[in-house]
Each structure stands twice: as C-alpha cells, then as structure tokens.
Amino acid sequence: MRAIAVLMVLAVHASPSALPNGFVGVDVFFVISGYLITSILCQELAQDRFSVRDFYVRRINRIFPALLLVLGTCLAIAPWLLYPSERGMLSKSAFFSTVFAANVHFYLESGYWDVASKLKPLLHLWSLGVEEQFYLVWPLLLWGACRARKPLWTVCAGVLVLSFITNLELTASNQPAGFYLPFGRFWELAAGGLLACIAHDRHGPPPALQQRLGGALAWLGIGLLVASQCLPLPPDRFPGWWVLPVVLGTTLLIMAGPQAWLNRVVLAHPVMVYVGKLSYPLYLWHWPLLVAARLLGDGYWSSSHRNLMVVLALVLAALTHHGVERPLARRVAQRGRLALVLAALMAGLCLAAWWMPGSAEDRSLPSAGGPLHEYSKPQITSTGGVHLLGDSNAGHFFHGLSLLYGDRLVLTAAPGWPYLDGVQHSPTYVPLRNHQGSPQLTQEALQRIEAEPQLRAVILSTAYRMYLPLDNLRSIGGPVGETTAQAYENGLRRTAQRLVAQGKKVVIVKSVPIYPTLATVIACSDTFRPAWRRAPDDCTRPRHLVDAERQEYDALVQRAVQGLPGVLVHDTLADLCDERLCYVHRNGIQMYVDSGHFTTAGSQIMGASLARTVEQVLRD
Structure with missing residues (x-):
C-alpha cells in the first residue's frame, strides 16, 4: 500500500x-x-x-x-x-x-x-x-x-x-x-x-x-x-x-x-x-x-x-x-x-x-536593484504634506518619494485593500489571512487626511489586478448586480471627489504591469544569475498585449476622473515601457523585486517620475 x-x-x-x-x-x-x-x-x-x-x-x-x-x-x-x-x-x-x-x-x-x-x-x-x-x-x-x-x-x-x-x-x-x-x-x-x-x-x-x-x-x-x-x-x-x-x-x-x-x-x-x-x-x-x-x-x-x-x-x-x-x-x-x-x-x-547565506529579499543587492546614487530627480518646490494611500502598490513608491519629500510624506497602505470610499469586500469573498482591510480602515485614513490642513496632495495607488479579475469588491449599499469594476470605479470617483472637496490635490497612479509567469524577476539581471540558471523568456512583455489587458481598467480610470478639478492621472507605463515592450530590467537597472513590486532602485526612479506629477498638480 x-x-x-x-x-x-x-x-x-x-x-x-x-x-x-x-x-x-x-x-x-x-x-x-x-x-x-x-x-x-x-x-x-x-x-x-x-x-x-x-x-x-x-x-x-x-x-x-x-x-x-x-x-x-x-x-x-x-x-x-x-x-x-x-x-x-x-x-x-x-x-x-x-x-x-x-x-x-x-x-x-x-x-x-x-x-x-x-x-x-x-x-x-x-x-x-x-x-x-x-x-x-x-x-x-x-x-x-x-x-x-x-x-x-x-x-x-x-x-x-x-x-x-x-x-x-x-x-x-x-x-x-x-x-x-x-x-x-x-x-x-x-x-x-x-x-x-x-x-x-x-x-x-x-x-x-x-x-x-x-x-x-x-x-x-x-x-x-x-x-x-x-x-x-x-x-x-x-x-x-x-x-x-x-x-x-x-x-x-x-x-x-x-x-x-x-x-x-x-x-x-x-x-x-x-x-x-x-x-x-x-x-x-x-x-x-x-x-x-x-x-x-x-x-x-x-x-x-x-x-x-x-x-x-x-x-x-x-x-x-x-x-x-x-x-x-x-x-x-x-x-x-x-x-x-x-x-x-x-x-x-x-x-x-x-x-546559511541568503536574504529573504533581493531588494538591497546592487546588481539586483539596490540603491542608486545618481539618477534623474525633479526639483521639489512645493510646500505642505503629501499622503500616499493604497495597497502594496502604494507602499513600493514610498522609498523613492521619501528621498524627495522627507518627513512631509505620510504612507497609509495595507496589502490587498484599495482604500476607496464606500467600498467593501463582496459577501462571498474570503480575504487572505494578511489582508485585513475594511471600510472602517478606509474611513479612519480619509478622516485623518481631511483633518490635516497642511496636507496638500494625496496619491492614490492600487494594483487593479488584485480586484477586478477576482470580483471581490462591492459598494456599500450598492445596486444588486453591481460588479467589482463598477464598485472600483465608483469608489475611486467618490474618494477623489471627497478629497477635492476638502481642498486636496489628487494624483491617481495607474497600476504597474505585472509579470506573473516569471519564477523570479531577479533572473532578468545578467549580473547575479546562479551558474545553473538561464535567462528567462518573460523578462519583457509586448506593449500591445499589456495595453490590451488594461483596456477596461484604463477606461474605468478615465471615467472616474472625468470633470474633476485638481486631479491628475500618472501613467506608470511611460517609465516602464517603450512603444514595443515593457521591461523588468531596463537601462541596466532592475526595476522589479517580484512580479508586481519595485526594487529600491525601481522605487527611486518611479518615485522621481511620480513626484514630477505631484509637483505639477500642486502648481496648477
């Protein structure tokens, strides 16, 4: 037997x-x-x-x-x-x-x-x-x-x-x-x-x-x-x-x-x-x-x-x-x-x-996206506080932004929770053990932001693929038959409207492309590959395929911000892709630490790009 x-x-x-x-x-x-x-x-x-x-x-x-x-x-x-x-x-x-x-x-x-x-x-x-x-x-x-x-x-x-x-x-x-x-x-x-x-x-x-x-x-x-x-x-x-x-x-x-x-x-x-x-x-x-x-x-x-x-x-x-x-x-x-x-x-x-030597993460390895000493940074002329709000896709911008804004920057982030006003998990969805987001958490964060008069800009950053494909969100008191995409869109618009009404400027960060088929994204860096491993085939993704899979999401974001003053959309694809391809490792720099989050270097480069949009919205 x-x-x-x-x-x-x-x-x-x-x-x-x-x-x-x-x-x-x-x-x-x-x-x-x-x-x-x-x-x-x-x-x-x-x-x-x-x-x-x-x-x-x-x-x-x-x-x-x-x-x-x-x-x-x-x-x-x-x-x-x-x-x-x-x-x-x-x-x-x-x-x-x-x-x-x-x-x-x-x-x-x-x-x-x-x-x-x-x-x-x-x-x-x-x-x-x-x-x-x-x-x-x-x-x-x-x-x-x-x-x-x-x-x-x-x-x-x-x-x-x-x-x-x-x-x-x-x-x-x-x-x-x-x-x-x-x-x-x-x-x-x-x-x-x-x-x-x-x-x-x-x-x-x-x-x-x-x-x-x-x-x-x-x-x-x-x-x-x-x-x-x-x-x-x-x-x-x-x-x-x-x-x-x-x-x-x-x-x-x-x-x-x-x-x-x-x-x-x-x-x-x-x-x-x-x-x-x-x-x-x-x-x-x-x-x-x-x-x-x-x-x-x-x-x-x-x-x-x-x-x-x-x-x-x-x-x-x-x-x-x-x-x-x-x-x-x-x-x-x-x-x-x-x-x-x-x-x-x-x-x-x-x-x-x-x-045994070996770290839990590869973020700090110089050849795998460790800190950059020289990179293009914007001139920061704004004053007042900046609040970074969202799930782990907000968290991975924090390092890069903190180098530019210092203690003016505040982070509120939780894995798997988008911090959208009036949004809750769908009744049938069972969150992962470490996904502890709730409408109460959202309200507490928004109320803290509203109560801070020196806070001038709010950055909303979420990984849309955590929500839309999983069908795991609903509006509180929403209509019967509402989809996650509709709840996400309505929640995003409500959140932006609420913040604008309090005199805050809002930057909505579009989700980064992900690479779910890679066994480890660090393999895309030639300089740190073990002797028996080969370069993966999926270190790049065709741009037209990335655009196609994001079509519904892009339209959703556009509708959510339409007609709202003081709101800008930051598109991450401009820095992670060219006309043909999207990259894990670009211009000699490892941008990703896993399939959907930045290395230290990636956070610096992407944080600098995002800061340019923040400075723009604060000037307008």
Missing part, C-alpha cells in the same frame, strides 16, 4: 494533468503510518515492554538518515541553483524541517507574498511535520490509557472524532490551516491507529468471516481510492469531507487482510513490495528534483527533463535505501548510540540552515 501512496504522489507532482488528485497519496500514508506504529505500540504495551526512549530512538533511526541526506544535498547545491532570495527561503524551510515544523512554517508563509508551491524545494516535508508532531503525543496518550486501564481503542476513537471535527471547522474557516496544521490531520493517523487497536484486541470479525469479507472489503477500498482520482476535489475545500473516502478506502484495504486476493496478488507483488520499501526516500527525493527541473527552466520544464528527474529520484531512492537505510538498520546493538549521532547531525544541519 505504501507503493500506491508514493506512486500517486509522484504521478501528481510529475504530471499534474494525468493524475490531478494524486496528492491524496499523503493521506494514504497517514493511515498506513498510524496503523503500523500503533500496532507496534499495542504489542509493547500489552507485554509491558513499552519504553518512551526506545520509541523515539526507533523514530530517529528510521527518519533521520534519509532526511539528513536530502536536506544536506539541497543546502549544498543551493549556491549554484538558487538566487539569494530563494536561498533564504530554502534555508528557512530547511531549518523548520529539521525541527519537524515545516507544516507550520508553510502555513504561516501561505498568502499574499507566497511563492508558487511548485518552486519550493522542501514543501513536501509539511507531511513529515504532521506525522512527527502526531508521534510526539500519540505513544504517551496510549501509554497513559494503558496505565489507567482504559481500552486503547477509546483513545483512538476520541482523537479521531475531535480531530475530524476540527478538520471540518478549519477547512471551512481557514483552508490553509486545515491543510497544513496538525489538529485537523491527526484523525487520519488515528484512523489507522483505531484499526490497529481493534485488531490487537480481537474486536474485529472472526478469521473465517474476515476471509470471506476480505475480497469485498479490498475491492471496496480500492474503489474508493479510484473514485477519489476521478472526482474533482476542490482545492479550497480540501481536506474537509473530501478526504474521508480516501481514509475510509485505505482503512478498508488494511481491514481486508493479507489473504484478500487484491492484497495477496497485487499489493504483495515483489515489485510493489520493493517500491514500498523505497517509498520514504523516494518521497524525500522526488520533489526537490522536480523543483530543480522547473528552476533550471525558469519555472517550466520539458517532458524529457521531468522524466529524467523521475528516473533520478528512483535511482537516488534505491541508493539511499541500500546504501544508507539498510546498513544502519542492521546496527541493532548500537541503535542508542546511532540515534545520538543522528540527532547531533540533525542539530548541526539545523544550525547550518539557520546561518
């Missing part, structure tokens, strides 16, 4: 379109793990042989060797493959993986600033975090129940029910928490544990009955697993109820017993047994290799590169199993000393990951 699980995961990661739901192989792993480990615990508790020390020594000797090899290899080759920002993220995820908290790390990392999951080399270790967190408490729970003379199956059932309810609640309210955090995942391991306890206490069907039912149970179990691959699983509602058939199907396959035809002939076939033995190292190796193939192709891969990495994963898994795992497993007499050595090595790797 471990072969089925790992092959499902390998298939979905290597060819997502071929088996899009193969990720449920991880859930199959959870059930199998819970059954196997709990079976051992039940035997030891029944024979009064259980030892907390021995349990964790076995876990260390089983889990650490292959994990150390894979993590060490990833960190060692990082300088040749990864940019500094990517190395920073790798080292952070490696650090959390060494303390078996990768799932918590990736949960906290999910959201607005998240990197595409297909480019995170250690993302797959979230499941190992869940598993080891489970085994921190599971043997102690069973040991406590045994000491209290409570049936072990009642503990399993209790954990299963409580965790399953938590899974439903978390998935409904915060899907990433339901997916990554252990509280809603423990029930899957507890399901295997419950089956192990029942089998140990002989509460299951008699052997003769099980033999007659085994075939039906096995086919029903495999049928549920096949069904899970045929039905669409909504990613925003998984795990929730959708994982239940997978857990039930795996449980039925185990219940069927080794004498069921499917288990005896198919799952016990020597090839399947051998793949099962390789399952753990294969799971560890396959994802970093597939990510490496994508990184070498700047986010894309050819089928030949993908197939090569799959073969390499199988080869490395076999070498790890025969060259590392099996030789160490034979050192039974030295397992305590071996565990100490492995734990020390893991601690060393943990420290190495913590101190």
Whole structure:
C-alpha cells in the first residue's frame, strides 16, 4: 500500500494533468503510518515492554538518515541553483524541517507574498511535520490509557472524532490551516491507529468471516481510492469531507487482510513490495528534483527533463535505501548510540540552515536593484504634506518619494485593500489571512487626511489586478448586480471627489504591469544569475498585449476622473515601457523585486517620475 501512496504522489507532482488528485497519496500514508506504529505500540504495551526512549530512538533511526541526506544535498547545491532570495527561503524551510515544523512554517508563509508551491524545494516535508508532531503525543496518550486501564481503542476513537471535527471547522474557516496544521490531520493517523487497536484486541470479525469479507472489503477500498482520482476535489475545500473516502478506502484495504486476493496478488507483488520499501526516500527525493527541473527552466520544464528527474529520484531512492537505510538498520546493538549521532547531525544541519547565506529579499543587492546614487530627480518646490494611500502598490513608491519629500510624506497602505470610499469586500469573498482591510480602515485614513490642513496632495495607488479579475469588491449599499469594476470605479470617483472637496490635490497612479509567469524577476539581471540558471523568456512583455489587458481598467480610470478639478492621472507605463515592450530590467537597472513590486532602485526612479506629477498638480 505504501507503493500506491508514493506512486500517486509522484504521478501528481510529475504530471499534474494525468493524475490531478494524486496528492491524496499523503493521506494514504497517514493511515498506513498510524496503523503500523500503533500496532507496534499495542504489542509493547500489552507485554509491558513499552519504553518512551526506545520509541523515539526507533523514530530517529528510521527518519533521520534519509532526511539528513536530502536536506544536506539541497543546502549544498543551493549556491549554484538558487538566487539569494530563494536561498533564504530554502534555508528557512530547511531549518523548520529539521525541527519537524515545516507544516507550520508553510502555513504561516501561505498568502499574499507566497511563492508558487511548485518552486519550493522542501514543501513536501509539511507531511513529515504532521506525522512527527502526531508521534510526539500519540505513544504517551496510549501509554497513559494503558496505565489507567482504559481500552486503547477509546483513545483512538476520541482523537479521531475531535480531530475530524476540527478538520471540518478549519477547512471551512481557514483552508490553509486545515491543510497544513496538525489538529485537523491527526484523525487520519488515528484512523489507522483505531484499526490497529481493534485488531490487537480481537474486536474485529472472526478469521473465517474476515476471509470471506476480505475480497469485498479490498475491492471496496480500492474503489474508493479510484473514485477519489476521478472526482474533482476542490482545492479550497480540501481536506474537509473530501478526504474521508480516501481514509475510509485505505482503512478498508488494511481491514481486508493479507489473504484478500487484491492484497495477496497485487499489493504483495515483489515489485510493489520493493517500491514500498523505497517509498520514504523516494518521497524525500522526488520533489526537490522536480523543483530543480522547473528552476533550471525558469519555472517550466520539458517532458524529457521531468522524466529524467523521475528516473533520478528512483535511482537516488534505491541508493539511499541500500546504501544508507539498510546498513544502519542492521546496527541493532548500537541503535542508542546511532540515534545520538543522528540527532547531533540533525542539530548541526539545523544550525547550518539557520546561518546559511541568503536574504529573504533581493531588494538591497546592487546588481539586483539596490540603491542608486545618481539618477534623474525633479526639483521639489512645493510646500505642505503629501499622503500616499493604497495597497502594496502604494507602499513600493514610498522609498523613492521619501528621498524627495522627507518627513512631509505620510504612507497609509495595507496589502490587498484599495482604500476607496464606500467600498467593501463582496459577501462571498474570503480575504487572505494578511489582508485585513475594511471600510472602517478606509474611513479612519480619509478622516485623518481631511483633518490635516497642511496636507496638500494625496496619491492614490492600487494594483487593479488584485480586484477586478477576482470580483471581490462591492459598494456599500450598492445596486444588486453591481460588479467589482463598477464598485472600483465608483469608489475611486467618490474618494477623489471627497478629497477635492476638502481642498486636496489628487494624483491617481495607474497600476504597474505585472509579470506573473516569471519564477523570479531577479533572473532578468545578467549580473547575479546562479551558474545553473538561464535567462528567462518573460523578462519583457509586448506593449500591445499589456495595453490590451488594461483596456477596461484604463477606461474605468478615465471615467472616474472625468470633470474633476485638481486631479491628475500618472501613467506608470511611460517609465516602464517603450512603444514595443515593457521591461523588468531596463537601462541596466532592475526595476522589479517580484512580479508586481519595485526594487529600491525601481522605487527611486518611479518615485522621481511620480513626484514630477505631484509637483505639477500642486502648481496648477
């Protein structure tokens, strides 16, 4: 069964379109793990042989060797493959993986600033975090129940029910928490544990009955697993109820017993047994290799590169199993000393990951858009305050403008919130965890601006693609059937009118072009590319395509400001594009730090251009 699980995961990661739901192989792993480990615990508790020390020594000797090899290899080759920002993220995820908290790390990392999951080399270790967190408490729970003379199956059932309810609640309210955090995942391991306890206490069907039912149970179990691959699983509602058939199907396959035809002939076939033995190292190796193939192709891969990495994963898994795992497993007499050595090595790797060179961002690198000492700046002759208001597309102008306006400049910005008067999120939209904007936040900001008599100009800057394509805004008290584009336009006009009525000048900044297909925009700078990486194909975008995709937005802005005195529109395309192309790296300067935000140098150049418009509106 471990072969089925790992092959499902390998298939979905290597060819997502071929088996899009193969990720449920991880859930199959959870059930199998819970059954196997709990079976051992039940035997030891029944024979009064259980030892907390021995349990964790076995876990260390089983889990650490292959994990150390894979993590060490990833960190060692990082300088040749990864940019500094990517190395920073790798080292952070490696650090959390060494303390078996990768799932918590990736949960906290999910959201607005998240990197595409297909480019995170250690993302797959979230499941190992869940598993080891489970085994921190599971043997102690069973040991406590045994000491209290409570049936072990009642503990399993209790954990299963409580965790399953938590899974439903978390998935409904915060899907990433339901997916990554252990509280809603423990029930899957507890399901295997419950089956192990029942089998140990002989509460299951008699052997003769099980033999007659085994075939039906096995086919029903495999049928549920096949069904899970045929039905669409909504990613925003998984795990929730959708994982239940997978857990039930795996449980039925185990219940069927080794004498069921499917288990005896198919799952016990020597090839399947051998793949099962390789399952753990294969799971560890396959994802970093597939990510490496994508990184070498700047986010894309050819089928030949993908197939090569799959073969390499199988080869490395076999070498790890025969060259590392099996030789160490034979050192039974030295397992305590071996565990100490492995734990020390893991601690060393943990420290190495913590101190690994590489920054979380590439903003400060001179070759990647660091500060400019010489660039064209306007002459600032105006007086009074300037307020920069909007989402993160307001924030990335702040550095450049602050160099020109100093403490006259005030910033109010929040990720994913446009600060438009009378606008709220649509009722069906669930904002990302770090998107905390609200109409109250807008009113507080506008009231502060209105109450400041020395403040003369307000700059409104938002990323329109955060709103129009997502259909996530509505006017407060707006008409039925209103679209996000209409709410955005009406809110933009109301905001400008309100500010003009208070004697403020207004500059509306049109959104910058974005580059969502780039794996990392820093790759567009020739001077800081790792040895194994190539220049991406998408460092420029045809101007006519950019203009075409912005047609609705451009018309919307034009209508919103029509007839309003004291309002100017600043078009960012004039500085980021020419007649043919729009650029990430222009005139030897890295303008973007990610797909839609400026580097330090980009902020200086674009801030200077924006300041010219501000000075113009203040003169008019």
